[in-house]
Each structure stands twice: as structure tokens, then as C-alpha cells.
Amino acid sequence: MTTSSLRGVTALATFAVLALSAPLATARAQEAGIAVGTMAPAAMVESLDGKPMDLGDIYGKGTPVVLEFWATWCPLCRKLEPSMAAARSKYDGKVKFVGVGVSANQSPERQKLHIEANKMGGMYVFDRSDAATKAFQVPHTSYVVVLDGTGKVVYTGVGESQDIDAAVKKVLGVM
Secondary structure: OOHHHHHHHHHHHHHHHHHHHHHHHOOOOOOOOOOOOOEOOOOEEEEOOOOEEEHHHOOOOOOOEEEEEEOOOOHHHHHHHHHHHHHHHHOEOOEEEEEEEEOOOOOHHHHHHHHHHOOOOOEEEEEOOOHHHHHOOOOOOOEEEEEOOOOEEEEEEEOOOOOHHHHHHHHHOOO
């Protein structure tokens, strides 16, 4: 085999590897977390008053849902809160916003006090047994999952600089 034909075969093989791996790379919005395109799993959580509930009862009923896995001690969550508050206000009645309180160094009472003191809107639940955290493969607090009306994951992200408005517009079909 000549050097030029070897280069051609190498280039073709490199292109094939890149082309075949591209769909896999776009399956997740992050390095970790639930895959975009999958159906959201059910997970037992509790209300901040201690009543058991299934997250699966919230989504898949025609209304998009934004889940944020958060904690009162999370600096990224605090920085993300203005974007979340703006989206909750802008899309009130069109999208359900659910804060899923992680159990690490937290209690439902602590979260409830924080929510009331900061006048945070939306619905809040507590993930005492980490069932939701495990089901959604949550990599870190400030993890956001946007579900369409059928309960399919259409966006995931983590950190303070997520464009929540763009993610919600995408699920609503507004651009």
C-alpha cells in the first residue's frame, strides 16, 4: 500500500469514527446525567410536609416540567435562582417548576424556611432517600432537567449559567 493510499484510508477511518460517534456525543447535554430523549423515570420523594409522593405523578400529563435538583447550601443554585425565578414568572401556567431538594446536609424544614425567606415560587419536594437523584443520575446540585408534555427529557444542564429561558422556549416550541 502506498503512503498516499494509506493516508486516504486513515482519513476515511477517522471520518467514520467521528461520524459514528457524533450521535452518541449529542445524546447527553452533560458528561453525566439522564440521557436526553429518554422518558423521565418515576421516583418516590416527599412533600416538604413529609407526605410521600411520586414524581412520576407530576409529569407526562401534557404540561412541560422543569426539575431543579438543589440545596440551600449550593452556591451554583443561588446564582441560578434569578434565571429560575424569571422563567417561573414568565411561564406561569404553561410549565410546572419543581425544585427537588437533595438530602445531602439538608432537611425538609431547612429547605422550607429557605423557600419562604427567599419568596421562591414553584413546587418543592424533598428527596430523602435519594431515589430521584439516582433515577435522574444527578451529577451535582444545580442540575436542571426539562421534560416535554409527554415526560421525555429534552434538556439537561448543570451550573449557574444555564439558559433556562431558552430551554423552556425549546420545550414550548417558541423560538
